[in-house]
Amino acid sequence: MFTRNETQEFIEDNFEDEDYSYCMREARLRDASQLEAKRLAEIREHDDALMAAKRARDQAREDLAAQNHARIAAATNKLIITTSELLKMKCSQLDEQLEILRQWDPSIRAKSYYSKKAEKVAAVIAAFKRYEEQGRTTGGGITQ
Known part of the structure; x- marks a missing residue:
């Protein structure tokens, strides 16, 4: 300078x-x-507050992911058995089925892609057939 x-x-x-x-x-x-020391202390406090907020956001994100994972793991026991059951399901239940099957089949698109119930039913049936072909059934399956 x-x-x-x-x-x-x-x-x-x-x-x-x-x-x-x-x-x-x-x-x-x-x-x-001590003006400079005070200024540096304020900067450190601000940085610490930002880091604490980021850690809280990260923890909340991890908690939400763990809740979703636990919900899907619990719902795995409710995997569909017949198409008649499938047709009686509500859209939220079909979304749950899609999430379960999506764990094994990466070709299933995000549940937001399927806007109508008929599309969701068709996607679940196709995904479950692929799921059975891979030999990952634990009993049951889609029957007519």
């Missing part, structure tokens, strides 16, 4: 002993006031 705005040359040419002593006295006063 001194070379860019020629401050160093100005100081060397124009400063006297009194000016140097004044500058040093002012520097000591500023150091004694």
